[in-house]
Amino acid sequence: MEGFLTTVEMTFLGLAGGFALGILSALGDVYGTKLMKVVIAGYVEFFRGSPLIVQLLFFYFSIPALTGLNWDAFTAGAVTLMLNSGAYQKGYFKGAIEAVFKDQLMAAKSLGMTFRQTLRYVVLPQALRIVIPPWTNEYISLGLSTSALIVLGIRELTNISKSIAAQTFRPLEVYLFASAIYFIWITVSMKIFDWIYEKVKIPGLEVNI
Amino acid sequence: MFTLENFLFLLQGVPNTLAISFLSFALGFALGIPTAIVKQFSPYGLGYVADAYISIMRGIPVLVIMLLFHFGMAGIIPMFKSAFLSATFALGLRSGAFQSQIFRGAINSVGRQQMMAATSLGMNRWQAFRYVILPQAFIVALPGLGSEIALLIKDSSYAFVLGVLELTKYSDIVRKATRSFLYPYLIAAILYILITFPVANYLDRLGSRLKTKYGLR
Amino acid sequence: MGEVVLACEGLKKRYGGLWVLKGIDFEIEKGQTKVIIGPSGSGKSTFLRLMGLLEPPTEGKIYFEGKDVYGSGLDLNMIRAKIGFVFQEPSLFRHLTALGNVKLGPKVVLKMKDDEAERKALEALKTVRLEEWSHHYPAQLSGGQQQRVGIARALAMDPDIILFDEPTASLDIELTWEVIDVMKDLARRGVTMLVVTHELGFAKEVADEILFMDDGRIIESGPPEELLKNPKTPRAREFLRRLIGGV
Numbered sequence: 001m002e003g004f005l006t007t008v009e010m011t012f013l014g015l016a017g018g019f020a021l022g023i024l025s026a027l028g029d030v031y032g033t034k035l036m037k038v039v040i041a042g043y044v045e046f047f048r049g050s051p052l053i054v055q056l057l058f059f060y061f062s063i064p065a066l067t068g069l070n071w072d073a074f075t076a077g078a079v080t081l082m083l084n085s086g087a088y089q090k091g092y093f094k095g096a097i098e099a100v101f102k103d104q105l106m107a108a109k110s111l112g113m114t115f116r117q118t119l120r121y122v123v124l125p126q127a128l129r130i131v132i133p134p135w136t137n138e139y140i141s142l143g144l145s146t147s148a149l150i151v152l153g154i155r156e157l158t159n160i161s162k163s164i165a166a167q168t169f170r171p172l173e174v175y176l177f178a179s180a181i182y183f184i185w186i187t188v189s190m191k192i193f194d195w196i197y198e199k200v201k202i203p204g205l206e207v208n209i
Numbered sequence: 210m211f212t213l214e215n216f217l218f219l220l221q222g223v224p225n226t227l228a229i230s231f232l233s234f235a236l237g238f239a240l241g242i243p244t245a246i247v248k249q250f251s252p253y254g255l256g257y258v259a260d261a262y263i264s265i266m267r268g269i270p271v272l273v274i275m276l277l278f279h280f281g282m283a284g285i286i287p288m289f290k291s292a293f294l295s296a297t298f299a300l301g302l303r304s305g306a307f308q309s310q311i312f313r314g315a316i317n318s319v320g321r322q323q324m325m326a327a328t329s330l331g332m333n334r335w336q337a338f339r340y341v342i343l344p345q346a347f348i349v350a351l352p353g354l355g356s357e358i359a360l361l362i363k364d365s366s367y368a369f370v371l372g373v374l375e376l377t378k379y380s381d382i383v384r385k386a387t388r389s390f391l392y393p394y395l396i397a398a399i400l401y402i403l404i405t406f407p408v409a410n411y412l413d414r415l416g417s418r419l420k421t422k423y424g425l426r
Numbered sequence: 427m428g429e430v431v432l433a434c435e436g437l438k439k440r441y442g443g444l445w446v447l448k449g450i451d452f453e454i455e456k457g458q459t460k461v462i463i464g465p466s467g468s469g470k471s472t473f474l475r476l477m478g479l480l481e482p483p484t485e486g487k488i489y490f491e492g493k494d495v496y497g498s499g500l501d502l503n504m505i506r507a508k509i510g511f512v513f514q515e516p517s518l519f520r521h522l523t524a525l526g527n528v529k530l531g532p533k534v535v536l537k538m539k540d541d542e543a544e545r546k547a548l549e550a551l552k553t554v555r556l557e558e559w560s561h562h563y564p565a566q567l568s569g570g571q572q573q574r575v576g577i578a579r580a581l582a583m584d585p586d587i588i589l590f591d592e593p594t595a596s597l598d599i600e601l602t603w604e605v606i607d608v609m610k611d612l613a614r615r616g617v618t619m620l621v622v623t624h625e626l627g628f629a630k631e632v633a634d635e636i637l638f639m640d641d642g643r644i645i646e647s648g649p650p651e652e653l654l655k656n657p658k659t660p661r662a663r664e665f666l667r668r669l670i671g672g673v
């Protein structure tokens with residue numbers, strides 16, 4: 001149970017950090033300078049192109065060696081999840097921002113709205129709604145990916161299950177039980193996100209990205 | 210120090226990584242198409258089985274499935290005594306669920322109009338599906354299949370936890386042996402990127418080229 | 427002579443290597459309605475977007491109420507707020523109701539209080555005869571209704587002039603009329619309007635002047651009776667013959 005809480009905690013840390021990183025890099029990619037775009041593309045390619053496990057090992061072992069910074073497995077794990085999720089969320093946000101069509105940006109300009117006003121009143125309210133369904137997918141996939149934290153020895157659900165399985169010599173039951181916990185958690189969360197989406201849905205704003 | 214020797218040693222992990230990914234992709238393909246068809250036509254009310262399969266695979270970490278196979282079921286199914294096969298089958302099983310969704314999406318995008326046109330020629334539902342819908346759906350599905358392969362290549366790294374000698378495991382061995390903390394994982398990450406990128410990119414481009422050629426959306 | 431609201435001098439615009447506008451002099455006075463016609467690709471829409479300050483000119487000057495817009499460090503957004511623009515595609519903000527769309531400008535740009543902005547917006551919606559539809563989202567409105575919301579959105583800013591870029595070009599014929607009727611209304615009320623349209627009926631009825639554009643220039647202009655009945659240039663004659671004969 002304690003392991004489950006760590007799993008949930010890590011998922012939310014990763015999602016929240018990834019949310020901020022995702023929005024910022026999406027905005028940077030859509031509206032930013034050439035250099036920003038290149039940096040963002042490199043960031044995204046690294047985190048989307050390589051396995052989370054390798055990233056975790058890299059951040060835990062290599063970053064301290066590189067910078068002298070000393071951090072524990074938990075911090076390294078959380079930071080990696082944030083960076084990883086940010087790279088994926090960037091894609092969703094970018095799609096959503098671009099789904100707010102150019103004609104609306106032109107219309108906002110014709111009213112005399114500044115760039116920031118346009119972003120705040122026109123682009124983000126639409127993009128944030130459009131992004132909910134893909135964002136739900138990211139939540140699921142990140143939630144399940146937290147099992148990779150086992151390689152840093154973080155005591156989340158999978159890791160705890162592995163120790164219990166080893167202690168009790170009943171791996172079948174233990175892993176089935178762990179599977180059930182993951183499954184119920186993911187299914188319930190999905191229902192909640194669907195409900196939220198229905199709540200804030202606006203007719204005509206269902207865009208597939 | 211990280212040397213050329215170490216690098217060549219690290220490369221030995223690549224064949225297993227590729228083997229796990231491609232075998233599990235093939236397994237997923239073999240499972241994915243029938244699942245998509247079962248969901249589409251739901252013969253004998255089997256649609257629910259397909260639904261259950263998909264949502265279970267969507268709701269459990271693939272690593273837990275691997276552990277379940279290798280440690281939990283090796284006594285029942287001898288094949289799972291092999292860590293390699295446990296990992297491959299876990300990934301393949303999940304990929305089957307994912308690929309069935311890719312095919313479903315593609316089938317739906319081909320649309321009703323084509324189905325009606327085919328039935329107006331006197332084809333039955335299955336014939337229309339087999340000769341008209343499926344070939345088009347396959348083209349539409351290509352980019353999705355590309356990302357699925359990329360996902361499998363990356364997720365094959367979970368086999369590291371079972372001790373399979375694949376790329377991640379090798380980089381870990383190199384790290385421990387050389388006490389070089391920086392390079393092994395970085396090189397491994399770059400190798401993964403170098404492997405995934407061309408595959409996904411190729412299928413993506415092939416997909417859009419064929420789509421343009423045949424005027425599909 | 428009324429006060430000149432919007433004017434330009436030697437206006438040119440280039441996209442890449444292509445000169446779309448090749449030098450335009452133009453002015454419109456308070457209360458006037460001017461209509462621009464011309465074949466597609468003649469630069470009408472580009473001209474209008476430049477006059478609406480949505481794109482900068484490559485060369486030439488634009489004057490708003492006598493002030494050189496790009497030359498004197500003015501806040502462009504404050505001038506854009508005084509120039510209404512109605513687009514060919516309705517371009518409504520899809521997450522906001524009709525009322526929300528019309529209210530946003532007064533609230534955010536003109537910094538009105540919420541109830542004040544709402545009153546303003548309802549008034550504008552009434553002018554375009556849509557007060558009963560104020561709580562519908564764009565996707566729930568017909569193309570003609572959406573376009574009228576677009577007009578209300580411009581109106582609610584109390585603009586000194588409204589520019590219309592083929593507001594009926596993407597509408598079915600019966601929806602065109604409801605938009606044109608609203609525009610005629612506005613013209614009669616003395617709203618200053620610069621309209622790109624091929625609705626010659628509208629031009630005939632309310633325009634003070636028609637400008638014929640071709641190949642990036644205004645090549646002929648005059649009062650509607652004159653230009654529509656006896657176009658002087660062969661190109662205008664040819665264009666009108668096709669427009670009237672072709673429908």
